[in-house]
Amino acid sequence: MTVSATSQGTVSQDAVSQGTAVSAVSAVFAETPDGCPSPGSPIAATRTLEVPFSGDAAGSGGLNWGQQHIFGAIRNLGSSMNMCAVRELPPGAAVEDYAEELSFYLNRFQAMRTLLRFEAEHPPIQIVHASGTVPLQIVDLYDDADATVAISELVAEHEQRSFDDEREFPIRMVLIRQAGVLTHLLTVLNHFATDGAGAFAMYEDFLHRDPVTGLARGPAPIHPLDLTAQQATPAGRRQSDASLRYWEKQLAALPRRRPTAAVPETGSRYRRATLRSVPLLLGATRIAHRLDCDVSAVLLGLFATALARLTGERPTAAQMLVSNRFRPGMADIVGNVSQSGLFVVDVTPGTLDDVIESAQRAVTRTYKYAYFDLEQWKALLAAVERDRGEDLALCYYNDRPSQRSGTAPGAQPTPEAVAEAAPGSIIWTDLPFFNEHLMITIDNIPDDDTAITVLVSADTWHVPRKDMETLARTMESLAVAAAYDPATTTGVPAAATAAGE
CATH class of the missing domain: 3.30.559.30 (Nonribosomal peptide synthetase, condensation domain)
Incomplete structure (x- = not known):
């Protein structure tokens, strides 16, 4: 598997299964700058790598009952409800390692390569893609920047930045680099795609994969689209x-309640x-x-x-x-x-x-x-x-x-x-x-x-x-x-x- 450097993500419409093996990422690739950070920002540059994935199946269908619940909650609250996790990286961390990790998640879990389609007067449709690419972002901080503050600002930004459910896969991974050294990984998940327990299960699968082949041990758990079929x-x-x-x-x-009117409070x-x-x-x-x-x-x-x-x-x-x-x-x-x-x-x-x-x-x-x-x-x-x-x-x-x-x-x-x-x-x-x-x-x-x-x-x-x-x-x-x-x-x-x- 190779990693291409572009600034735009692409999604393959090909629904053909392409397997789940994870190959080694090429150790040599170019990074393309995304643009100029705003003045006063601790960020010196941002770059995006397009990481390919190839999953086990594709398909489409309605939302299952749990998806209906969280989709309604997100819409009612008017909030992205994104889940963010920051991981401190070990010495010698390489970009290729985290491209492999990102690819693993999309290869194995259909929820991570699912987009939605919206049509007027119809409920949403989920579309699982068999293959495509997903962006891995690298953020370079200035050498003298306060990394703790910068990472906190990145987390706050991604917590509030809604996913484009029709065009953006529900996972973002952002590598933070300072003085040429990768220091942290920020992972952002669209809450529509999974809850916290599912995120934990996903990471556990990655940690316990076969160290030689990079494959997960055992079959994948049931997928959301499978639940849609079961519930019907x-x-x-x-x-x-x-x-x-x-x-x-x-x-x-x-018991019935005594009718009461809303009583405005100050503040x-x-x-x-x-x-x-x-x-x-x-x-x-x-x-x-x-x-x-x-x-x-x-x-x-x-x-x-x-x-x-x-x-x-x-x-x-x-x-x-x-x-x-x-x-x-x-x-x-x-x-x-x-x-x-x-x-x-x-x-x-x-x-x-x-x-x-x-x-x-x-x-x-x-x-x-x-x-x-x-x-x-x-x-x-x-x-x-x-x-x-x-x-x-x-x-x-x-x-x-x-x-x-x-x-x-x-x-x-x-x-x-x-x-x-x-x-x-x-x-x-x-x-x-x-x-x-x-x-x-x-x-x-x-x-x-x-x-x-x-x-x-x-x-x-x-x-x-x-x-x-x-x-x-x-x-x-x-x-x-x-x-x-x-x-x-x-x-x-x-x-x-x-x-x-």
């Missing part, structure tokens, strides 16, 4: 129909409260040891209780982001398989331990029925809202660490450690836009295993700032109280009913 089968339709019946039954049973309408809490982690860990469950199960029970106390509604309902990677054949897919699940639990006036155990049973149903045709689900929600005469506007809950792997508790902290941990401080940030009324996110912070980070994002015209803070603080204080005392109650009054009754 009678078995796939039955799964979707069963999920939608569950949603319809549960939504119909929820930014869309806000995020970030609580990094050591006592929440320590308390949840002690509870998880007592109940022999994951920390994620404890956090879910804490969230449900805090929400029930805030709203006074029973049962308590929320949408959850569910990764369908637990389903057969999906564990290592490079793609998006997450969809909304409906979580419903009755938070009683009993103990928090009881609610955590009830939440574990309830969330099993949430996961089972979070796999469905998105367009039919939208039609169902619209029909339910018409029948109820109100917008559902359910709170959204997303436990990011549990999407990646299990959250088994670490070493059990002592009661003294829980007592000595100071409550976390809340940091407020403005959001340019937010398309939910309320969302609670348990964040996944790399290299930080000493605290749990809770993000409370809201449209403050519907959920005021004081309620946002109350939710986070209630989760924290309940965790601390229940860490000491298994008889800690939820604080939900026995008479709690629908807000409108």
